[in-house]
Amino acid sequence: MKFILFFVFVFFFVGILAIPASLAQDAIPSWIKNNAGWWADDKIDDFTFAQGIGFLIKNKIIQIDDLPTTPDGEIAIEKDIAIPSWIKNNAGWWANNIITDSDFLYGIKFLVENNIIKFQSDLAFEEAKNVEKHLLDWDTVVNDSLYAYDGSIKLQKKFFDYANYITSYNVAKDAFYDYGEASILNSGVWLYQITGNESFLQNAGDLADYIEKDYVYNSGIVINAHPLSNYVEITEQHTNQEILSDVAKLALVDSNYTQLTKTLADAVIEHEINHQTDLLYSWVTLDGKPSGPTMDMSYGGSVGLVSLLLAYEVTSDTTYLDQVKRTILAYWELRDKDTNLIPSKVNTDTGIVEDSFMQQYGAGIFLKVLLYYYYLTEDVEIYKIIEDYTDAVVDYYWDGKTWNYRVNYDGTVRSDIIEANYGKLDDALFLVYDLDPTRFQKAYDLAKSDYDFSFQDKITMTNGLAIHAVKDDGSPASRESMMTYAFIINQNPAVRLYQDTLDPEYIEDVKAFYEKVISHHKREYGYIWGIDAYTLEDTPLGITLNQYAVGMIGNKINLSFIPSDNVKIVWTKIGNFEIAEPFMVHFNDPGRFNAIKFDYNEKSIFFETIENSGTVTFSGAIKSVLVDGKNFSNFNEKTLNTLEGKHSYKVTLID
Numbered sequence: 001m002k003f004i005l006f007f008v009f010v011f012f013f014v015g016i017l018a019i020p021a022s023l024a025q026d027a028i029p030s031w032i033k034n035n036a037g038w039w040a041d042d043k044i045d046d047f048t049f050a051q052g053i054g055f056l057i058k059n060k061i062i063q064i065d066d067l068p069t070t071p072d073g074e075i076a077i078e079k080d081i082a083i084p085s086w087i088k089n090n091a092g093w094w095a096n097n098i099i100t101d102s103d104f105l106y107g108i109k110f111l112v113e114n115n116i117i118k119f120q121s122d123l124a125f126e127e128a129k130n131v132e133k134h135l136l137d138w139d140t141v142v143n144d145s146l147y148a149y150d151g152s153i154k155l156q157k158k159f160f161d162y163a164n165y166i167t168s169y170n171v172a173k174d175a176f177y178d179y180g181e182a183s184i185l186n187s188g189v190w191l192y193q194i195t196g197n198e199s200f201l202q203n204a205g206d207l208a209d210y211i212e213k214d215y216v217y218n219s220g221i222v223i224n225a226h227p228l229s230n231y232v233e234i235t236e237q238h239t240n241q242e243i244l245s246d247v248a249k250l251a252l253v254d255s256n257y258t259q260l261t262k263t264l265a266d267a268v269i270e271h272e273i274n275h276q277t278d279l280l281y282s283w284v285t286l287d288g289k290p291s292g293p294t295m296d297m298s299y300g301g302s303v304g305l306v307s308l309l310l311a312y313e314v315t316s317d318t319t320y321l322d323q324v325k326r327t328i329l330a331y332w333e334l335r336d337k338d339t340n341l342i343p344s345k346v347n348t349d350t351g352i353v354e355d356s357f358m359q360q361y362g363a364g365i366f367l368k369v370l371l372y373y374y375y376l377t378e379d380v381e382i383y384k385i386i387e388d389y390t391d392a393v394v395d396y397y398w399d400g401k402t403w404n405y406r407v408n409y410d411g412t413v414r415s416d417i418i419e420a421n422y423g424k425l426d427d428a429l430f431l432v433y434d435l436d437p438t439r440f441q442k443a444y445d446l447a448k449s450d451y452d453f454s455f456q457d458k459i460t461m462t463n464g465l466a467i468h469a470v471k472d473d474g475s476p477a478s479r480e481s482m483m484t485y486a487f488i489i490n491q492n493p494a495v496r497l498y499q500d501t502l503d504p505e506y507i508e509d510v511k512a513f514y515e516k517v518i519s520h521h522k523r524e525y526g527y528i529w530g531i532d533a534y535t536l537e538d539t540p541l542g543i544t545l546n547q548y549a550v551g552m553i554g555n556k557i558n559l560s561f562i563p564s565d566n567v568k569i570v571w572t573k574i575g576n577f578e579i580a581e582p583f584m585v586h587f588n589d590p591g592r593f594n595a596i597k598f599d600y601n602e603k604s605i606f607f608e609t610i611e612n613s614g615t616v617t618f619s620g621a622i623k624s625v626l627v628d629g630k631n632f633s634n635f636n637e638k639t640l641n642t643l644e645g646k647h648s649y650k651v652t653l654i655d
Contacts, residue, residue: 028061028101031441037095040088042400044445062109131498132638134507135619136514136559138653142195142600144518148549149187149200151526155545164210165225171528172543180225182207185246187550189253190590194554195600204250205257211243212260219288220267237283237291239272240264241304248310249592258314265311265320268304273323278330279348280304294354296345297331298362299586305369306585309376313574324373325382332385340392341409342366357414360403361421361485361587363393364428368585371431375574383435390432390443393425398446401453405469417477418454420466420485424587426451427492431579448500451493456509464516465533466490480541481533483521483552484588491559492581499565507562514556521546527553551590555582557598560619561605567614567642569607570595578609604652613644618653626650 038044056062090107093099156163165180188204191197215223222243223232244264251257271288272281282292282300295301305327308320334351335342344362345355358366367389374382396411397403403422406414429447433440454460459474460467468485469478494510497503520536521527527549530542546552558581563569571593572579582591595608603623610616618638625632625640627647634641640651 028056028105029438029441031438032056033095034442035445036091038442040092040095042088043398044449056105062105131504131507131562132617132619134504134511135562135617136511136556137619138194138557138560138598138600138603141553141557141560142191145187145191145194145550145553147522148526148547148553149184149191151524152183152187152545152547155525160227164207165227166547167227168547169525169545170543171523171525171545172538176228177544178226178228180227181547182211182225182243182246183547183550185211185243185250186548186590189246189250190551190554192253193593194557194598196598196602197600201250201254205254208247208250208257208260211247212263216263217286219271219286220263221271221284221286221288222264223286232286234286235291236285238286239281239283239300239304240268241272241280241300241307244268244307245303245310245589248307248314251314252310252592252594261311261314262317265308265315265317268308269319269323272304273327274348277348277351278323278326279346279351280327281348290348293348294345295331295348296355297342297366298344298359301331302365302369302586306372306589309372312376321373321376325377325379328370328373328382328385336409336411339396339409339411340388341396341407341411342389343409353409356408356410357406358409359406359421360397360419361424363389363397364421364425365586367393367425367428367432371428372574372583372585374435375577375579378576386432386435387439390429390440393429394443394446397425399472401472402450402459417469417471418460419469420460420482421587422450422454422460423490423493427496427581427584430493430496447493448497451497455490455493455513456505461513462533463520463536464512465520465531466513467533468530476534479532479534480530480539481517481520482530482542483517483527483546483549484529491556492584495558495562495581499563502565507559511559514559518553548588548590555584555591558582561616563610563616563642564614566612567616568609568611569616570609570611573608602652603655604650607649607651609646610642610649611646612642614642616640616642616649616651618651620653623652623654625652 035044090099094104152166153163155169156166159176160167164184166183168177168179168181169175170177185204185207188200188207191200192204211222215225217223220240221238222240224236224238244261247257247264248261251261267288271284273279274281274290279295280301281290282294282296283290285291305324308324312318312320312324331342331346334346334353342358343353343356344358346353367386370382370386370389373379374386396407399416402418403425404413404415405417405419408414426447429440429443433444437444455466460470465481466485467476467478468480468482469476471477490513491510494506498506518527520531523545525545527546528538528542529544529546530539531537532539558571568578568580570578571581572583573595574583578595582593584591597606599605616639618640621637622635622640625635627643627649629648640649642649
């Protein structure tokens, strides 16, 4: 059984302890005592501290008889926290070994048995159980994605007689920029993934064919598209790194594009890496000469590494895998050896640091790159870097309530604002925690505290939108609501924390957020990148049409059904790892999944793996279910009752 672990903690020391001291000392994990110390020093919030105490009850380190239960037999603890400040003295004493473990355990036992810990009401439990009202409808996700896709094609055909490369469009001026984007490739793959409609995949493939035939230069570098002038400039800045990522994702669902993936990846290896330093260039000319002699890990650098990892998955060519490790190690070598923090930008040719700070989201992006490599290889050397860098982030980025925005690699704070990409770091730390929950408990606790404060407590929100940047008091530092920064990265933490706590507010709030972004960013041909979050007016920072919105919206498909606390839906398989969410690396990355298939026409969803008994709740009513290919009848309206162990499920909804 899973607890909703919100409760008041007070030490009462009465009577003779019924729990042997030796048992207490052996049974209490060290991280709980650490939490007590951090809580006493105001480094973590009340709820985070309470979670550690709840662990003791859940794992029967404290034996409590005759606990009240919900109608379904679950134990649920009231979510409202009101811990008196004087209690922190006792927590600090225990953390500093002034009082014993036995006293600590007895105090908790006393609280529960005397009903000082308040149990959740039946009404609140029913609210958590009826979570389907907080889910996004599959139709909504598809239709909102289609609006962006169809709008881009409609806009293109209004001015041109074709629609392959999509021309960048200024909404405010109703004017094109002379620059084309291969967004139909990315968008087509995404619409195929959330609908199963082969026509979208075909459209993506047609653009990939067009690129291979007409836009791959003899060096293997892809030519920038200039639809208005139709010129090709060899000395212009080009890169294969982003387009390689899109082509590789296409190849993962259509093997016909394996060779194109290899062609583009080989060009990256040959031209876009300095093989003396093993660092990536931001840009090269068409004939392969360096044009941007920097590697920015928060942006193009991470995209380049991820694109090569995707190429390895497509081709099984270890050349790409080996290069990624060399580049990771080379960048890691440039860290501050005292803090284990890395800079955001370095000179590719010399290794000299150009920007000494790293953004909080950049820290999350780097961790995601490390995780991705580790999932594929289980390389112990990379795992040690994950450990060291996670510890460094926890030590130097946390300000007591949120992550500092920019921290220099010597550990000094460059900017303490709250920037809207906090979800990227939170999500990364949740995934790190899953590698070893005991080792990374503090990382999980701080990530949860950050998300709770920044998003759930609305410190970064206005008009239902996420503000690009605010000061610690919530006043604006940058006024925009940006789809790039905020929209894409909040659903994974929301789903995760709902499952961990069973608090429906996580799902409810992120659904409301989705609806506000869609409503306020919507324009005639799709969705604008940014608006003023306070006035809801257009802003110069975001007046370009977001022609990658399809993937950002489509990724919200993981808000259309939700598992109960102990049930694991595998979304993404990478190496030997099964990940219970769409895997996103970069903040502009729509993510990926490969263990769930959607057929929108049939209204069926195929889950390759659902693990453990419990429930999966859908936004729509269930028509039929197959388990391991056989008819299955244990479902009720919108709720599927899952079996113990690992099984495949095909769920068909009522159209």
